[in-house]
Amino acid sequence: MSAAAARLDVRGLYKRFGGLAAVRDVGFSIKAGEILGLIGPNGSGKSTVMKSILGVERPDGGSVRVDGVEVAGWAPHRIARLGVGMVFQHSRPLHRQTVLENIVFGLLPDRLLGFFPGAAVDARARAIAERVGLTAVLDRRPATLPFADLHRIEIAKAIARNPKVVLIDEPFAGLTARETASVAMLIAEMRNDGRAVLIVDHNVKGISALVDRIYAMHVGERIAEGAVQEVMENETVRRVYLGGALETAARPETAFRDVATPFLDIKNLSVVYDKAQALENVSLHVHQGEFVASSD
Amino acid sequence: MLFWQILIDGFAISSLYALGATGFTLIFGVTGVLNLSHGAIMVAAAVAAWAASGNLGAGAYSGAAFGVVVALALSLATYYLIVRRLQLSRAVREEEKEIFILTATLLWGVMIQEAIAYFYTNNAKTVLPIVEGVVSILGVRTPANEIFTALVCWATIGALWVFVNRSRAGKAVLAASMNPRGVTLLGIELSTVYVGVWAIYGALAGVAGVLLGMFLGVSSYSAGPLTASAFSIVVLGGLGSVSGSLIAAYVVGYLETLTAYLVSPAYRAIPALLLLVAVMYVRPRGLMGRR
C-alpha cells in the first residue's frame, strides 16, 4: 500500500429522494494530509454527499471507502467509529453539561456499562481543548459562550477520537473575520496531522486559500475538478456562479418617481440568530418599480 | 334483517365518531396540538345540555344550544389558558413543548371530568332528545333520534367542508395547516386563525357531545374512552387528514358494531385496537397522513 493511497475514496455516488436524484455519479478521493473543497450553490447536492459519506443518508448506489474499507450502507455510528468525524454547521452542544464534559462525551466508548470516565479520558479531553483554544472556558456551560467558542466545541468533538477523515460543513458561516482566521488555522492543523479533510461550502472565495483541490457541483453532478485556479476559470463554473456574460439593464436612480424617499428603505440593519451574526449594518433601498437583486 | 340493523346502527355511530374525530384532527392539523381534554369537553357539552333542558327546564333545543356554547367556551379556555401559554413559554425548550401541552391538556381534561362528577355525580345521563319516536327503515325499527344524529353529523361536516373550501377564512385555515409562516406573509394574523380554529373545534365537539348525550347518554367516566377513540380514529386515518379521519371513523364504527352484534358487546373495542396496533407497526402515517 503506497503512502499516497486515498484515505477517503468515493465512486459513483448516487442518492435520490423520491423522484429527484440529489446526487448523481459523484466521485473523488482525498489522501492523507489533503484538503478537498466541495463547492456548489444551495441545492447542488453537496450536503447530501457529505451525509452519504457519514451514513446519515443511505446511498442508493456507488461506493464509499475509508482507508480501503467499504462503508456505504453502514449505520452512521459504525462509520464514525471507523474513523470519520464531522463538524456540523450548526453547533449542537449538550446544554446541561460543561465544555469539558461535552468533549469528554466525544471520547466515550459506545458501551452500555461504562459508568464513569477515568482520569485518562479527562486528561485527553483537556489536551484537545487546549489545541482548539477552549482551555479558558472548560468549566462553563454552552449557553454562556460566544458563537465562535461553540464552533470550537464542535471541532473538538469531531477530532476527539483521532479520525482519519474529517468532514466539515460550512465552517465559516456566521463568523467574523478574526474568528474565520483562527478556525482556518485549526483546519490547516488537521491537514498537517495527516487527516483527509473535506470542506463543504457554497462560497469559493472563503475556502480557496485553504484547500488543495476543488470539486465543483451543480444540480447533483460534478461540473469541474482540480486546482483552485483552474476550476475558477472553468466555463461551466463561471456560468453557474456568475450567470455567464454580464449584460446590464440597470436604469439610473433618477428614473424613479420616489427618488428622494424610496418605497423600501433599510438602514444599518443587523441581525443575530442566537449567537451568529447573520447581518451586520446592512443598508439597502428599493424604489417603486425598481428591480434590485441581492447575491453573495 | 340483522344486516340492515348493523348497517343502520353502524352508520349512526360512525357518523358520531366522524364528527368527533374531525374536530380532533382539525386542531392537530392546523395547530399541531393533540388535545387530550377532547372527551371531557364533549362530556361537558352533553352534561350542560342535560342540565339546561332537564334540571332547568329550558327545552330540548335551548339545552342543546347551551351545550354547544359550553363546549365553545371550554375550547377557547383550553387555547388561551393552556396551549397559548405553553407555546409562548420561555421556560420550556422547543422540543419539550409538545409533551408539556399533551400533559397539560390531559390534566385539564381530568379537571373538567372531576368537576362534572363533583357537581352532577358520575351517573350516566341522557340528554333530552330533540327528535323522538321510532321509524321503520327497510323493516328495521330505528329510533328517529338515530337518523337525526347521522343527519346532523353530516350536515355539520358538510358545513365545515363548505367553509374550508369555499370561504376566504376557511382557505386561510387550510393554508395555515400547510405553512404557518407562509400565511403570515399574506398579511393574515396567525393568532386570529388559531382562535378561529379552536372556536370551530369547540362547536364541533359541542355538537358531537350533545348528540352523543341524546343518542347513547354519557357519564363523567366517558371522557377518557371518548378521547381514546377519537385519537385512535385519527391515527388510523392519518394525523392531520380530515378525509382520512372520516374513512377511519366508519371503519372503526362498523368494526365495533359488527363485533357488538356478532360476538359480544363486551369485546366491541378490541378489533379497532388491534387494527390500530397493526397500523402503528406497519404504516405509522395512517391511511392518509401527511405529517
Add this chain to the structure above:
Amino acid sequence: MLRRALLSPPVLISLIVVLAASTLPLYVSGYVLGLLTVAYYFGVFSMAWDLLFGFANEVNFGPSFLIGLGAYTAGILDNLYRPPIALCAVAGVLASMTGGVVLALPAPRVRGPYFGLTTLVAVLMLQNFVVVAAGLTGGEIGLTVPDVISIDDKVNYWIALSFMGVSGAILYGLSRSSVGLILQASGQDPVQAAALGFNVTKHKLAAFLVSALFSGLAGALMVFYLGAASVGTFIDVTVGVQVIVGAVLGGRRTILGGVLGAVFLVAFGETLRPLGDLATFIVSAVALAVVLFFPGGLLGMVKGARAAT
C-alpha cells in the same frame, strides 16, 4: 469524577432524608406508614419514567402498561400456582421487560406525538385484555393474591423504603454516569450522537428495558403489599397520569425529584380526602399550575433559587 458524584449535595441530602424516613415507624401511625409505602412505590414508578423521558427523551404516556404487566403477571402467577413470591416478582419483571421491548420497537421509526399515542394504545389494549379475560385476571372487580410479603405495617414500610432507596441509587447513578450522558445526547440529538459513534437505538432500547425493569418490579412488590390488583390501581390511564405528574412535579431530569413528587401527591391527595371527588380536581389543578408556571418542578425551583443566590 466518581468521588465527586458520590459526595455531591443531592446524594448526601437524599441519604439523610432516607435515614430520617427509616425512623418514622417509631412514632408515626400505621395509617400514615401505609400511605407512605404506596407513595414510595409510586416514587419508583416516577423515577423509572424520568429516566425514559428526562433522559432518553421518549415520552411514555402509558407507564401503567409496564407497571400493569409486572403487577398482573406476578399476581396471576401467584393465584394459579402459588410459587414463592420472589419467583412471581421475577416473572412480573420479565413480563414488563418484554413489554418494554414491544414499546421500544416502533420508537426509532415513529416520532413525537405518534410514539406517545403508541404508548397510550398499549395501556388501552392491556386494560381491555384484563377486562375481557376476567376469568384469569379478575376483570373489572380485580384480583386478590393469596400471599403478601408481610402483614406488619412497619416491615412493609421498611421494605418499600429500602427498595426505593436502592432503586433511586441505581437510577440516579445511571443518570450521572457515562451511560446517562449518552442517553441524554441520544435523546437531544440522535444524529449528532450517531455521528460521534454512539448506537442510539441500542441505548434507547436499554433505557426502555431499565425503565421497564423497575416499573415492573415495583408493580409486583406493590401487589404483594396490597394483596390485590385492579385496573384502577395499576393500569388505568389516571395511574399513568399520576406517575407522570409525580415526575414533572418533582422536577424532570433529576430522577430524585420523582420521589418528591410522588410523596407530595400522596400527601396532598390525603389531606384533601374529606373533600371527596373535589380532591382529584384540586390535585389536578395544582399539577396543571406547576406544569404551566413552574415547569422545572419542585427541585427545579430549588435549583433556580440556588442559582440566583
